Amino acid sequence: MPKRDMSFKKIAGVTMMLACLAFTFLPIIWSFILSFRPTTHLFEPIWQSPTQLTWDNFQTLARSDFPFALFNSVVTAGGSTILAMIIGVPAGFALAKGRSQRKFIASWALLLLRMAPPVGFVIPLFLIYLNIGLLDTWIGLIAAYMVLTLPMVVWSSWTSLSQIPDELIEASLLDGASLFQTLVKVVLPAARPGIVATAVLAFLIAWNDFFFALVITRSDTVTAPVAIMNFVSYASVDWGSIALASIVLTLPTVPVIIFANKYIVQSMGGAVKG
């Protein structure tokens, strides 16, 4: 048995960590409790009737517009991720390996776009869409999401692809492959974890968006984050459905924790060593 150092400081440290873990997890546990509570027992503390649980909220959710909104979310977040990857990854490759005097400008512009307040994009986009009929369409929302996903994809693939050794690219070019073939057949497979993480994070950004969808969608293409608000009305708030919908909405983002969490730092703006 290793000697256990149970000093006061150690206990204080462990207590602090337990408190942080509780702060992190109690709200999540609470949302699971809420989603299984029948409406009649909703306002009773859980320890008074811990066995009063129900599956009713699943039915409410299935019968509502929420599944349809989930579909809209998958299409728009997925569409904008694919588009941003197709456009952004070659650009990231060019910035990582090409020779240019203007790389500093590119990095500053990308950062500025990541930082810019969305309300600045949304007002003119709304007016343009109003005039050309793109309000409440998939294409309109996918295009709007490019503002969010493209700078992130370029930045993140720039960082990932910088780590690919130049020799690999040169060897492929010597064999007579074109630069584009080299990117697709040699560079991308070599950088796969980083590229997959980039796509996952781009999807996360679009999937989590509330603001763009709130302004640009009306009824046909309402995404899931906006549709949740349907369970909140002036008369009453359907807490059970809200909690269950929140859990369902969070599920597709779980891959981020499993295999992209070490790339979060790299793709979100910081180029921190480590």
Add this chain to the structure above:
Amino acid sequence: MLPSAGVQPQFNRAYRMMLFPAVFAVGIFAIIPLLGMLGLSFTDFHLIKPWDRDIGLHNFERLIGDRRFRNSISVMMMLSVFGVVAQVTLGLAIAVGLEKIVPRWRFARGMFVVPFVVPHVAVALIWLSLFTPTLSPINAFFDIFAITVPPLLTSQYGAIAAIVIADTWASTPFVMLLILAALQGISSDLDEAASIDGASKMQIFWRITLPLLKPALLMVALFRFIETLKHFPLIFVMTNGGPGRATQATNYYAYIQTFQSSNVSYGAAIAVFLFLFAGIISFYVARANARLTDA
């Protein structure tokens, strides 16, 4: 012999072709709307009576005299400053905890990241339920001891605190990951040398670890500061700007002016202000980032 990294002049054209679609897309989806916003801010465009005259800087003059605008700035600063301080403190505590105090818990790192991936609407709704006195288990728990928890969302500073708490819950994992990465980049030789010289663990933390972390802390604080300027779902869902105008941050005020009062051009002027403000801070982020990568 081929020259090294990216110095193959015959491929410059191909590289430029790869860059072009992204530059084009950014131009269409970002630059045009931004120019549109700037253009709108010099007009008196209104959704209900859509005539469109050039009124020069009038919207910006109106901003200076607008009480609600000044209120929105102080709300925004409170949300940002309290939020950033709470998140950096807590993120530092968890990162140092995982690295130094309970290294055996390193597997828990992934668990601490969970709130970061919860969509902000869901974050807002979960915390709204926790801050609803009739529903909340927090209130129910304290009721056992006959303690009444004051309802946060109906008081001016309580509502701000509620949003800061929800934001801290959601964003601390990001801060923690960034600090953890910086912490792992610090060589342990320094710690060992200091401890051989007789420094206590506390001294090592305050005199060695913390100064070395300073660039990373500054970077993540600035980054979070800019993100907190953009608060929207939390305010929209939890308080709707209220009670009164207590949580009407500038970003939210621009939204209200544009989409609820139909004052599109005035909303655009507020957005221009916000954009310039974020631009100045992102300049410092870029500089902090450059220093961090050079160091």
